[in-house]
Amino acid sequence: MSDVLTRIESGIGRITLNRPRALNALTLEMAETIAAALDAWEGDGTVRFVLLDGAGERGLCAGGDIRALYEAAKAGKARENESFFRAEYQLNAQIARYRKPVVALMDGIVMGGGVGLSAHASHRVVTERSRVAMPETGIGFFPDIGATWLLSRARFEHGTHLALTGEAVGAADAIAVGLADVHVPSEKLPALIVALKDCEAAGLDSCLTTHTTSPAQGLFVEAQAWMTGCYQGDDVATIVARLAAHEAPLAQAAAKTIATRSPTSLKITLHALRTAEALGSLDACLDREFRMALVRTPGHDFVEGVRAAVVDKDRAPRWVPARLDAVTPADVAAFFAAADAKPPLWVNPR
Secondary structure, X not given: OOOEEEEEEOOEEEEEEOOHHHOOOEOHHHHHHHHHHHHHHHOOOOOOEEEXXXXXXXXXXXXEOHHHHHHHHHOOOHHHXXXXXXXXXXXXXXXXXXXXXXXXXXXXXXXXXXXXXXXXXXXXXXXXXXXXXXXXXXXXXXXXXXXXXXXXXXXXXXXXXXXXXXXXXXXXXXXXXXXXXXXXXXXXXXXXXXXXXXXXXXXXXXXXXXXXXXOOOOOHXXXXXXXXXXXXXXXXXXXXXXXXXXXXXXXXXHHHHHHOOOHHHHHHHHHHHHHHHHHOOXXXXXXXXHHHHXXXXXXXXXXXXXXXHHXXXXXXXXXXXXXXXXXXXXXXXXXXXXXXXXXXHHHOOO
């Protein structure tokens, strides 16, 4: 059976990620299948809108298939990873600019590439089971799929917190940070899907509102003050010091979490966030993230991070350099200079 199920049901273009044993992790072939379906439906007058969900009970999508990226990186197959990132990021842009509504059901785990498939949709639904995250600094990478654009626009430095710690948040916080729109209890999702089949695109908001409830309060309400104060500025070490010194237990926990992440990933992530607004658009951020990915995936920290998290699962990555103070401003500048020299994402735009 296909890893992506595409079909038209009652005027809805339905896309279901269908790798439940792999938590619906995204592959090149899956990205290409989704893009082709969206292309076909955009000009099809019988399709009113698109509905995206994931098979199984665990989540929409855990992200890109990082084990495949790891194997390709170890084997020196940079072209394979380049093809994946190009297809994935172009798909993210396609969803963001799609001329018909796209409803994403973000039930369960939604991480990395799963956020890329859903957070750029026009209507983003979370449930009490949602766990939304960009955990890339923990595998020696950086928040991609347009996340530097999305997270840089969040209020109260919530996006900086998610980007640096990589921690997962629930429905209320996903809405607060701008990665989701409404909360629907998971038990109501089947009824919502039935209702959507009788819903015209113009009445989509009303249909969703009928099934929407207020989510349980998240962490960001009480953390707003210390996040705003601690995460300001352009220096990761200063941010960590503020967090560690703060009286809030969650701030101290964030400092400890950040200390386990790749120092280089932390510094390039913060720079990418702080400069995203100047790039001016999602497309420009995706283009830069693509170039960054081409530099980052062949390197030590990405391979080591995936090894520790996914392959050997010892949770003990050996980062190089191992300390924040060993990553200099010149190192960060050299990384972005190398990224700038890579081919652009839009060589073959959709």
